[in-house]
Amino acid sequence: MRIPLLTAGSRRARSRSTEDDTDGRTAVAPQWKLVLRRFRKHRLAMASAVIVVMFALVGVFAEFVAPTTPSDYSADHTHAPPQRLHFVDTTDGVDLGLYVHGYESTRDEETLAREFTVDEDHKIPVGFFVRGEPYEMWGLFGTDRHLIGPEDPDERMYLLGADRNGRDMLSRIVYGTRVSLSIGLAGVALSFVFGIVLGGISGYVGGRTDTLIQRAIELLMSIPTIPLWMGLSAAVPREWGPLQTYFAITVILSLVGWTDLARVVRGRFLSLREEDFVLAARLDGCGPARVIGRHMLPSFTSHIIASLTLSIPLMILAETALSFLGLGLQPPVVSWGVLLQEAQNIHSIANSPWVLLPGVAVTVAVLVLNFVGDGIRDSADPYR
Amino acid sequence: MDTDSDVLLEVKGLRTRFRTDDADVTAVNGANLRLRRGRTLCVVGESGCGKSVTARSILRLIDPPGRIVDGEILLRRDGSDGRPAETIDLAALKPTGRRIREIRGRDIAMIFQEPMASLSLVHRVGNQIGEAIRVHNPMPRRQARQRVLELLDQVEIPNPERTIDAYPFQLSGGMRQRVMIAMALSCSPRLLIADEPTTALDVTTQAQIMDLLVGLQHQQDMALMFITHDMGVVAEMADDVAVMYLGHVVEKGPVDTIFHDPKHPYTRALLDSIPRIGGARRERLSTIRGTVPAPADQPSGCVFRDRCDFVMPGRCDRIVPPPIDLGPERHVRCLLHGGAEPEAEVTTSQEAADAG
């Protein structure tokens, strides 16, 4: 009984891998290597993966990458516009080296708004690994080295402009990268636990349990997410500290976001359950845990990785939306959504459109994560 | 022997290639075929040898990245149906153009391998057949419906009035294939291409469908190109046989000569693999050594040499066997029968006769 099943399965597997790729090398390569090889051929996905890694590095080394700290303000530089980074000074002869021009600011008598003009004569040299605002790297040790910044620590540099309090947008976006990306990751990790446990149970056990979990998922999916998120996060007490709020928001995001993942996991489980090799393993007397862990999980890890990658952007978008509304993270925590709160004021947008730049960061991050996720999915299953 | 005026369609040196990122597959590599009115040509060969691609090439139904790169497909119209007598090279037509569309379904119709997937599941049977009628003979819906009922009756579908309003998913596989046949016959084509029409069906239904096809063919005096990999079916249906291997037509000829005097080692191997009723019980069926190589890496010289029991090293791997004429309408592509040095031919054909 067992033997014909196994041969049927292995014959199918063999014929499939020869379809895959005709050379013998591929037929014996492990699954993940195949996926990786196909992924490398995806040019857009590869380029996006590089950008994702850069985002991650920026997030991890935020303190060092940022020219200054996010709370470093200057009352004289309210809504200062972005400066252009010059590479060569040609005013007298050719002088290689980075620099920016300073500002000349005047105050409008009527509106009291500051108006900035570029002061061509005021040259602020910019360098790498310069000393600047002191900070605590990962809360472990103090230092004042920054990847890039004005060589004179007393000068100010606003490559992406300044906000209402004269704080450097670039530095704030860099710090926001850490929070926004990590909340996306944490939210996905948590949804992953929910999704894989419930989806796995649903798909593996089947029957009434499956129906019950599926109904629950359908129910959750039918509630408009934004109002639900809004309702839940409104219940987070205002007096909670930044860390507590951070965790509360993560939990809320994943409470609503696990359903998709659970569906993917369940679908894969259902289709795999019918495959010969799982049946063969079962007839071999493996217990369910072993069947799931050893035989089913590895064969769809790449699908799950793809789904995970594709849900990170959704989390990021949700966090941004909530924080933008003032229901998510609260200042002084800096996330892209929190930064965008400043754009709620129409005069801020009208006079200093660079307050919208955190939104550009959101778009780019979401875009590249989508490309990477799609690339992984295509490589995991080229026939779908 | 029949005259040339009987020839409906002639395929000359057809070459169809699929060009993808990682491979260049020549699925049909220089095929020559001739189809005559009222006769059945059976095309046989193992899975993947290019039978379907040949058939689709004739109707220009090859999807990209496939393309006809060489050869002619000559359709002869004799002017009997009111249209001018002419010869059209289908290989030169635009695959989406008006000319080829006028030929599809009207001059040449086709039945496909999988009746399950070849009908739209969300359109009613009557709609799908009626459309095939109306595209070539514009007529009111009511009249077309009448004609569909006749057709359904003709393909022996019980209760046509019910079937005409059914969806294909409500029908059994055999019924669907009958619907496909009705659709193909709707404009009385002069050539019907049936691409393994019975492979997906059970044995009884297979026999019924084949009987139906043979009956209809005689009734309408059509040419029939019947694709199969079942030599038993060939013996039953064929007037002529073409044996394909890896994109090449390795042997062709009238059915009797193929069965009684097979020349190509591949044909012989195919015939040896048919189970015979009354054969020795314990005797094992012989199988062909090895497997079909992937079309992407064809061997040099003769494509069959890796699996051939009569391979001549030094010759078969260098010379591509040319078609050798062995009598009226009888061709073989094998160096054992010529195309290499003459003395080689004599000895090996003697050997071959012993073996056969």
Next chain:
Amino acid sequence: MWAFVTRRLLYMIPTLFVISLVSFAIIQLPPGNFINTFVAELRAQGQGVDNAQVRALEERYGLDDPFLVQYGKWISGILLHGDFGQSFQYQRPVSDLIWDRIGLTLVLAVCTTLLSWAIAFPIGVYSAVRQHSVGDYVFTFIGFIGLATPNFMLALIFVWISFRYMGESVGGIVSPEYADAAWNLGKVLDVVSNLWIPVLIIGTAGTATLIRVLRANLLDELRKPYVTTARAKGLPEWRVILKYPVRMALSPFISTIGWILPTLIGGEVMVSIVVSLETTGPLLLDALSSQDMYLAGSFILILATLTVIGTLLSDLLLALWDPRIRHAQTAKG
């Protein structure tokens, strides 16, 4: 078919029940008793609140009762009298406040759905049929950007552009000059001219999703044997494509509408907040921030109910569209 409709309607009952439970739970989530907050607020404003009134309120909402009893009172009020409770902030019945806004939200959602379809259908078909063409790449790229940009961000950009280059600040569905006018052609045109950009913005993400879904489905379908059959009949190419594969590809497309709807409503809420349209969005946000929980809970309940109804409609549409589903359902029901 009728059995199917009835069955689906019956299915809705438990769904709606759970949704109402969730909505009520959300009302109850914030710590503290909201009547206390309310009274404290009034007192802080220097208004006297008489104790009888407080007790009447407490009585009415049964604030000392266990959760389920409170829920029972709330839901029976809604079911029996259409009474959604009292808004604390506005001191008016919730039902007075929400219906106008819900109506506008509904109008926006329907317009957006229709527009998304109208845009997504031709683009999706084109992109699939002309796969790898320049047009396909351009549409795919724009679609990706549309997916990746939060729609409130688009709304912000729109606000900025219209302020910067057209010198007007946006907002409002009815322009001031028509505010009190009766409905006439001018007013309708005015509303349309105010609405079409928000509709576009709300619909961007949904449209992009629909294009992707349709393109992927159609690419799958175009390779199916029945398409070859249709070609072999001698039909013109465009007729082959529109009649067969597009028809099939639309089935998943239609079922997509069910889950696009929650996204649409979410997007509508966000965008309305940014460009200050008088829909549910701003009032819901306001209610949530000021912990005006009956108002907020009712909004969530009604929006979720509408979504469930929308999903039902899209399922029915799908059954009408696809005979396989219709027959499978009839066989079961």
